[in-house]
Amino acid sequence: MTTTVHPKTSPEVGGIGHAVRRKEDDRFIQGAGRYLDDIVLPGMLHMAIVRSPIAHGRIRSIDTSAAEQTEGVVAVITGQMLAEHNLAWMPTLSGDTQAVLATDKVRYQGQEVAAVVATDPYIARDAASLVFVDYEELPAITSPQQALEPGAPVIRDDKEGKTDNVAYIWEAGDKEATDAAFAKADVVVTLDTHYPRSHPSPLETCGALADVNPATGEATIYLTSQAPHAHRTLFALVAGLPEENIRIVSPDIGGGFGNKVPIYPGYVVATVASLLLGKPVKWVETRTENLISTGFARDYHMHGELALTSDGRILAMRASILSDQGAFYADAQPSRFRAGLFHICTGSYDFGAAHVTAKGAYTNKAPGGVAYRCSFRVTEASYLIERLVDNAAWKLGMDPAEFRMKNFIRPEQFPYRSPTGFVYDSGDYHTALREAMKLVDYEGWRRKQAEGHPEGKLYGVGIASFTEVVGAGNSKEYDIAGIKMFDSAELRIHPTGKAILKLGVRTQGQGHETTFAQIVAEELGIPYTDVKVQEGDTDNTPYGLGTYASRSTPVGGAATAVVARRIREKAKKIAAHLLEASEDDLEWEPGRFFVRGTDKGVTIQEVAFAAYTNPPEGLEAGLEDVCYYDPPNMTYPFGSYIVVVEVDPGDGTWKVVDMAAVDDCGVRINPMIVEGQIMGGLTEGFAKANMQWITFDEQGNCIGSNFLDYLVPTAWETPRFKLGATVTPSPHHPLGAKGVGESATVGSPAAYVNAVLDALRRAGHPVENIDMPVLPHRVWGAIQGVAVKP
């Protein structure tokens, strides 16, 4: 395997490997970012949504008269009105349908029922509370188990012939081979665990500002969108608007994490309102609306089994999943894969057979199933295998690090074909784990653990050695709602040697304006400060599928490298013309062509000027190109995380006292940005392990509808991290990069949970499992051996 050592460019050029300051930051630190709610248009109206207070009920009637009579109210929109335009329902990203405004039934608490448009946002909210809806309440189904019981009320009676609550059934792998391997096993380890419902809750909520020109019908829709191009096409398909008349502008985005991938009813209603009223209409969610109605994540009930030999080798894996989909099946998944990429669940380990089955159920909860800082259900998969492997080591009496080392895919096995059909591009799992053990002082902590805590608390050490799969597609296998998962970059070099790079992806904090400028700097030697990066405006960027599933660097970054190389090829012809030399005699160093063996050369800036002022005969003027990159495979980032916790057996509380995270995301373009992504992800992992979940009561009321009930970590609770890195380049990515935005969210939850369980087990409490969040009363109950409420 070839390795590349960066940086190869000067700090001023700032190519790959330079931890340069971010170009986007000067506006953000001065309050000069431009987020959706900051945009004001002349004559703009404001919209508020009327939502269902109950989880399941038939709508008897809607009385809008009081709202309509409120001064300042311009319109009240109901599902009946939308139905007249055939817009009461819309397709979801998983090929299901979702109500825009409910006409027949409400199916979850917080569902959109009507909308009020007014001259002022305060008036819109006042009037929304004056819309009276009469409901005939129906029993609420709040778990997938309950949903699949015989005779359960059918939630989706809007679907013709639907007699049950099954949303999908799916399987992967080889059942026969797996059964055969299990028959030969010395030991079988099983685990039943629930990865609870969570919510990405970016600090900026979702919103839209729709501006439909009443004369021309041209619609400019400002949208909190991670995928503006895909959203434009879906708007065209849903609303029947001609696509050339739709311009989606995704302005600065205050965090997405998957929450801004779906199309929400509010976007559609605001657009319809603008179309009907001929004025711009703005809708911005409250935090409660965001938490109770937009894309949730996880909610997988998982059963896993490992077949083992008594000397500690894994032979095979079985997994079955029951997923809680909420009232509409709205997962953002590649359409061939109903449980996303869950079948990556064999993780970092080499064994012969695996079989995965999955079933999704409709419940009376909000729809979503988004990949929260995760590549299509990879988080759930990684959690299951890393918890199973830990339980296996415990059952066999082996050290969990030793057990992992014994079963890891070995470096010489790459490219490695997994039993469920993935082809891992590259990896060195042993080195990553060894580095993490060094960084945290694994042996030292094991010694301290054996000696015992000075105050009678319990030390626990937990490991997770994850493998992710990110950067979809290839387009043969992967699509969203039929649109192939390629991505694009368009690069224009201006006559003065400065550049603009336009991308189909959309940053939400990942630092694209810097990272992608650095790729151009690497390939062309143009300083990254001279490269402007533009994203988010569909009229001004090439088509792409957007930013989620860690795909921007694997796909958009690859497109950027390829388009820059194409430009360098053309630049070479111009350089040959300027130097009066043959192309074959030219050599390239960052930023300059020169005639081999001489000091005669031209800079890329001189070439750029000549491209517009003095192009060689027979060559088109200009220096720009576009690339639509279809990756040959996905990339497989990996790493090892080791967490040390201190558990108080008296009350079940626990805290992280040490943590080391070694990530391998291939070549790191900007190490500072990469580490920022990792620390954010480690915090998200901690959040889920420690506190962050959404629950419902028996009536389907959402518990966790604001930041007082839905706990997200503050600076105080967040652990402190030690980071390390190994670099195993991706062999198929033009830069050897792999994508990193989600690795730590995917990999870390199991490490925290394994650490708490390790503390308990080594203190003599044989605890099989504690589900996340690992709340103090659950830990205490496990120590006492008593059943506690969830």
Place this chain on the structure above:
Amino acid sequence: MQVSMTVNRRAVTADVEPRMLLVHFLREELGLTGTHIGCETSYCGACTVLVDGRTTKSCTMLAVQADGAEILTVEGLAQDGQLHPVQEGFWERHGLQCGYCTPGMIMSAVGLLQENANPTEDEIRHGIEGNLCRCTGYHNIVRAIEYAAAKMRGEEPPPPEWEHEEVIA
């Protein structure tokens, strides 16, 4: 109702509804959109500004309550083209990603450093626990505030942490 206050060293007077929140007054009436809204429970701190020198969540204060007050928002921090050391610290130490919590976080840090010029890491983490960030995991925010504190005391800030060795596999 008429309210008068000083916002970013400039006197402003306006007629507002008695129920208008200070954050809406700043954003809608004055066009100072750097102050953001992230929740309705005064939990997230995206709307933090200084009112008479004290860090205040402007989503839980009425504009009329700020009558006669001196308000400082993120837009008023830089002076004469010179960034405030806290702004500089956030830039130098990668203390932000999406930027949405950043103005409130910066204002909280400014308030903290006014009260404590040389805070420990624990004091910084306590000092900003009223401000949520969903991107960074806070680590680099702490480093950014340490950078600013050093600068404001006239000392050399500690070096960045990302300069460590990578193992080439």
